[in-house]
Amino acid sequence: MPRYMLFLHEDLGQFDQRSQDEMMRIIEEYSDWAEKLRNAGRLAGGEKLSEDAGRVLRPSGKSVSVTDGPYAEGKEIVGGYFIVVASDYDEACKLAGECPHLKYGGRIEVRKVHDL
Amino acid sequence: MESGADIPALIARLARRESGKLTGTLLRKLGSGSLSFAEDCVQEALIAALQAWPVAGVPEHPFAWLLMTAQNKGIDRLRRHAMQSALEPRVVAWMKALRQPPVDAPMGDEELLLIAMCCDPRLEDDARQMLALKCVCGFSVEAIARAYLATPSAIAQRLVRAKSRLRDGIALEAPGSVGIQDRLPSILRTIYLLFNEGYATSGGTQLIRVEICAEALRLCRVLLVHPPTATPEVHALCALMLFQHARHRARVSDDGEAIPLELQDRRLWDRAMIVEGFRQLTLAMAGDRLTPLHLEAGIASVHAAAPRFDDTDWAQLGRYYDSLVEVAPSSVVEVNRAIAVSMLRGPAEGLQLLELLQDRVDVQRYLPYHLAVGELSLKSGLHARARAAFTDALGLAMSEQERKLIAAKLHLAADA
Numbered sequence: 001m002p003r004y005m006l007f008l009h010e011d012l013g014q015f016d017q018r019s020q021d022e023m024m025r026i027i028e029e030y031s032d033w034a035e036k037l038r039n040a041g042r043l044a045g046g047e048k049l050s051e052d053a054g055r056v057l058r059p060s061g062k063s064v065s066v067t068d069g070p071y072a073e074g075k076e077i078v079g080g081y082f083i084v085v086a087s088d089y090d091e092a093c094k095l096a097g098e099c100p101h102l103k104y105g106g107r108i109e110v111r112k113v114h115d116l
Numbered sequence: 117m118e119s120g121a122d123i124p125a126l127i128a129r130l131a132r133r134e135s136g137k138l139t140g141t142l143l144r145k146l147g148s149g150s151l152s153f154a155e156d157c158v159q160e161a162l163i164a165a166l167q168a169w170p171v172a173g174v175p176e177h178p179f180a181w182l183l184m185t186a187q188n189k190g191i192d193r194l195r196r197h198a199m200q201s202a203l204e205p206r207v208v209a210w211m212k213a214l215r216q217p218p219v220d221a222p223m224g225d226e227e228l229l230l231i232a233m234c235c236d237p238r239l240e241d242d243a244r245q246m247l248a249l250k251c252v253c254g255f256s257v258e259a260i261a262r263a264y265l266a267t268p269s270a271i272a273q274r275l276v277r278a279k280s281r282l283r284d285g286i287a288l289e290a291p292g293s294v295g296i297q298d299r300l301p302s303i304l305r306t307i308y309l310l311f312n313e314g315y316a317t318s319g320g321t322q323l324i325r326v327e328i329c330a331e332a333l334r335l336c337r338v339l340l341v342h343p344p345t346a347t348p349e350v351h352a353l354c355a356l357m358l359f360q361h362a363r364h365r366a367r368v369s370d371d372g373e374a375i376p377l378e379l380q381d382r383r384l385w386d387r388a389m390i391v392e393g394f395r396q397l398t399l400a401m402a403g404d405r406l407t408p409l410h411l412e413a414g415i416a417s418v419h420a421a422a423p424r425f426d427d428t429d430w431a432q433l434g435r436y437y438d439s440l441v442e443v444a445p446s447s448v449v450e451v452n453r454a455i456a457v458s459m460l461r462g463p464a465e466g467l468q469l470l471e472l473l474q475d476r477v478d479v480q481r482y483l484p485y486h487l488a489v490g491e492l493s494l495k496s497g498l499h500a501r502a503r504a505a506f507t508d509a510l511g512l513a514m515s516e517q518e519r520k521l522i523a524a525k526l527h528l529a530a531d532a
Contacts, residue, residue: 008199015196015198016195018195020191020215023191023195023211024212024215026198027194027197027198027201027207027211028201028208030199030200030201031205031207031208033202034201046202047203048197048199048200048203048204051196080200
């Protein structure tokens with residue numbers, strides 16, 4: 001079955017103002033969402049990414065330029081990614097759509113892994 | 117109430133004395149594999165104290181304040197890891213644990229737990245020492261780098277690697293549980309080597325070396341506070357370090373040069389520490405096992421007991437070395453025994469013992485062996501022999517100071 005990457009975009013510090021009770025609940029929601037995918041054999045991996053801007057390399061004449069980036073605003077970052085297994089984009093989007101990330105102001109970008 | 121200016125000093129003291137207990141308390145709450153996280157939370161709590169206390173005053177219970185703050189800092193860190201809870205069950209578990217209020221009556225052994233954790237036998241010796249200095253003793257990476265003659269970034273890397281190896285460590289619960297007692301040999305070795313690191317006259321500044329020795333002693337005392345780890349051997353190590361550390365003011369001259377035992381001003385020896393050393397030595401005798409640490413402490417006690425170098429009880433010293441050769445045979449011990457024998461029965465007999473060692477490879481690289489051969493040859497009137505030995509010694513000298521010392525001896529041998 002094809003694999004899909006879910007890129008979780010978020011605003012830096014999006015949970016900073018939540019109370020500790022809310023935070024506990026949110027953490028459990030993420031964990032429950034993953035648990036459900038895992039039990040259904042749909043979760044194939046993922047990682048949290050660090051909250052810095054990262055680096056972008058571009059050709060610059062004969063050398064390579066390295067800049068902070070790629071985010072113009074500096075506020076939104078890709079906070080992490082998951083890999084899910086789904087039969088098509090519709091199903092992948094359904095799985096992603098249940099992710100609590102969307103409830104709390106984040107965006108999810110879904111991309112199909114292109115197998116040879 | 118501390119005045120404003122004293123607060124940073126107070127917090128620095130707390131960092132040194134309490135960060136081990138704070139980290140250990142969090143570690144017990146969060147389980148093994150949380151060392152880096154717990155340490156970061158404690159660090160943040162100390163920074164928060166630096167900001168808050170000068171304005172709001174020092175709280176009535178500073179430790180409780182720091183612990184509560186460290187827990188809240190931990191919760192704040194986990195906010196950033198909400199998404200990760202999908203992948204990493206520890207996020208949920210830690211969040212739950214950190215939301216529990218701090219225990220009113222900590223078990224009092226949190227620091228011991230942390231020491232045991234840092235002394236994981238899977239780590240190399242120096243990694244254990246660095247980890248203990250960082251996590252239990254609150255040393256900065258820079259201070260550790262000064263002591264180990266390495267760059268701060270190299271030390272930081274070693275610490276990260278060591279901690280990641282501890283992540284999948286066995287959970288250590290209370291001392292008294294098999295875990296910590298099983299680890300006692302590794303803990304003792306770490307404290308012993310830590311003390312030696314501080315005691316060695318090479319590397320680092322004198323200040324930091326004295327501090328490391330003092331910390332090694334403190335860690336040893338933590339073991340002695342808890343009955344399951346207060347074994348006779350631990351008392352012996354404590355006695356050994358007390359006798360050695362008691363001399364720290366007399367061992368180094370004002371311009372940083374090492375002063376050999378026979379030339380030290382013994383009035384500078386710390387009497388209180390020596391008295392405490394003998395008390396520890398008595399407690400060490402309660403056991404039925406004579407360990408190398410017992411004998412090393414015994415040897416140190418003979419020197420500590422002598423009001424002048426000439427009063428040294430060489431016969432007793434010789435007996436201790438004889439036993440040590442039996443229990444823990446090594447060329448180093450045998451060289452020292454030969455010196456003790458020479459003091460008791462004359463240079464010729466000492467030289468005879470040293471000759472028996474001359475074919476050993478490790479002895480050939482051991483500077484004190486060549487010095488001893490040179491010294492005893494000189495006393496026996498064998499000048500050519502002395503010159504050869506001092507020349508060998510010169511080739512092994514590590515510091516300018518050693519070279520100067522040996523060159524002077526060589527000169528003496530040439531003159532006669």
